[in-house]
Amino acid sequence: MNETFHKIEAKKRGNALGFWFFKTTLKLFGLSGAYGLLYGVALHYALFDKPARAGALAYIKRRFPGSSGMVNFVHTYRLFINQGKQLIDRFACISGQVEFDMRLEGYDELMKLVAGGKGFVLLTSHTGNWQIAMTALSKIDKPVYLVMRPEDNRAVSESLKIGADNNRIKIISPEQYLGGVVEIMNALSAGAIVAIMGDRRYGFDGIDVQFLGKPALLPYGAFVIAANARCPVVVLESAKLGPRRYDVNVTHTIQPRLERGRDKKEQLRVFVQEYSNILESFVKKYPYQCFLFHDIWQAQMIAD
Amino acid sequence: MEENKELELKEIRAKLKELLVTSLSLEDIKPTDIKDDEILFGEGLGLDSLDAVEIVVLLQRNFGLEIKDMNEGRKIFYSVDTLARYILENKKK
Numbered sequence: 001m002n003e004t005f006h007k008i009e010a011k012k013r014g015n016a017l018g019f020w021f022f023k024t025t026l027k028l029f030g031l032s033g034a035y036g037l038l039y040g041v042a043l044h045y046a047l048f049d050k051p052a053r054a055g056a057l058a059y060i061k062r063r064f065p066g067s068s069g070m071v072n073f074v075h076t077y078r079l080f081i082n083q084g085k086q087l088i089d090r091f092a093c094i095s096g097q098v099e100f101d102m103r104l105e106g107y108d109e110l111m112k113l114v115a116g117g118k119g120f121v122l123l124t125s126h127t128g129n130w131q132i133a134m135t136a137l138s139k140i141d142k143p144v145y146l147v148m149r150p151e152d153n154r155a156v157s158e159s160l161k162i163g164a165d166n167n168r169i170k171i172i173s174p175e176q177y178l179g180g181v182v183e184i185m186n187a188l189s190a191g192a193i194v195a196i197m198g199d200r201r202y203g204f205d206g207i208d209v210q211f212l213g214k215p216a217l218l219p220y221g222a223f224v225i226a227a228n229a230r231c232p233v234v235v236l237e238s239a240k241l242g243p244r245r246y247d248v249n250v251t252h253t254i255q256p257r258l259e260r261g262r263d264k265k266e267q268l269r270v271f272v273q274e275y276s277n278i279l280e281s282f283v284k285k286y287p288y289q290c291f292l293f294h295d296i297w298q299a300q301m302i303a304d
Numbered sequence: 305m306e307e308n309k310e311l312e313l314k315e316i317r318a319k320l321k322e323l324l325v326t327s328l329s330l331e332d333i334k335p336t337d338i339k340d341d342e343i344l345f346g347e348g349l350g351l352d353s354l355d356a357v358e359i360v361v362l363l364q365r366n367f368g369l370e371i372k373d374m375n376e377g378r379k380i381f382y383s384v385d386t387l388a389r390y391i392l393e394n395k396k397k
Binding site: 176177178179181182183184185186189204205221224225228229260261264 | 326329345352353354356357358360361364370371372374377378381
């Protein structure tokens with residue numbers, strides 16, 4: 001990471017009228033009504049949004065190697081539909097319009113960590129619906145810091161009342177001085193949970209590891225932080241199992257430790273690879289719930 | 305009084321430089337190569353934000369200090385000298 005500040009660029013899709021249309025349909029016809037609208041919208045993006053399609057194809061080509069152009073288009077379309085459904089679910093859940101059945105796997109282990117008083121890093125990914133998972137975790141009696149720009153997840157920020165004085169969920173912006181690491185370290189030493197995205201670098205340095213059979217560049221910052229704070233990294237996975245069902249899994253814990261005198265990056269690679277393996281198992285099980293939309297494999301080639 | 309302070313500052317700077325070289329595994333850099341006023345992040349010594357993680361820990365473990373006010377972070381992390389002054393001032397409290 002050669003910069004002390006990181007400007008994160010992300011293209012936003014959709015407009016106020018479109019969101020209003022989905023919200024109104026959800027209110028009038030419920031989840032299945034809102035889902036119904038998606039098929040046309042997702043087809044529009046699959047046909048005409050070249051950057052979105054390219055972002056999806058980077059993943060699709062590695063997840064379904066050897067598929068023809070037409071088959072890849074169908075995979076992309078299915079991926080867009082699933083992403084749309086999860087965005088609707090997120091809104092429906094956090095606005096309180098629909099109740100979701102959320103099974104939390106690894107709850108006992110998580111509660112042991114919470115009861116131990118130590119902080120830990122919660123590693124999230126662009127797979128499944130981590131924002132919905134956060135609503136489940138917001139019930140834990142511990143401060144939770146999300147390392148993200150508030151404007152990137154405005155809907156989540158507003159619905160989870162992030163930033164309100166009495167709310168345990170707060171935000172640390174990675175765009176501030178030194179990427180917010182001082183605040184992150186202070187939060188961990190105070191026993192808080194710090195949620196960090198583990199699969200996108202956003203301009204930060206990465207390490208090449210194997211992901212879906214090819215070298216991909218994943219960030220290692222979360223592991224450096226955890227190793228120095230001497231705390232564990234809990235990997236958060238959330239999968240949509242049905243129209244109103246989610247599985248939130250926190251059973252995978254990584255304990256990064258760094259030894260002096262040994263190559264730091266080589267040591268970190270082991271932990272990042274472990275995380276990559278967890279991610280790979282997830283996308284193999286749920287191929288249409290990987291919303292990376294970024295060519296992390298190409299990024300690896302550029303870094304070389 | 306001022307002389308004592310300067311002497312103490314000098315000691316802290318020297319200790320900090322040693323800690324930086326060992327903790328951050330700075331290759332081909334000796335503690336004496338680091339200037340007191342050399343910029344730590346970006347240009348100068350070229351440290352990055354993940355090195356900052358190690359400096360935060362280094363401050364905690366070796367000097368028992370935490371930086372609470374992030375508005376001051378930029379000033380404190382500017383150079384070895386600014387770090388040393390922060391340590392000196394806050395150790396005395």
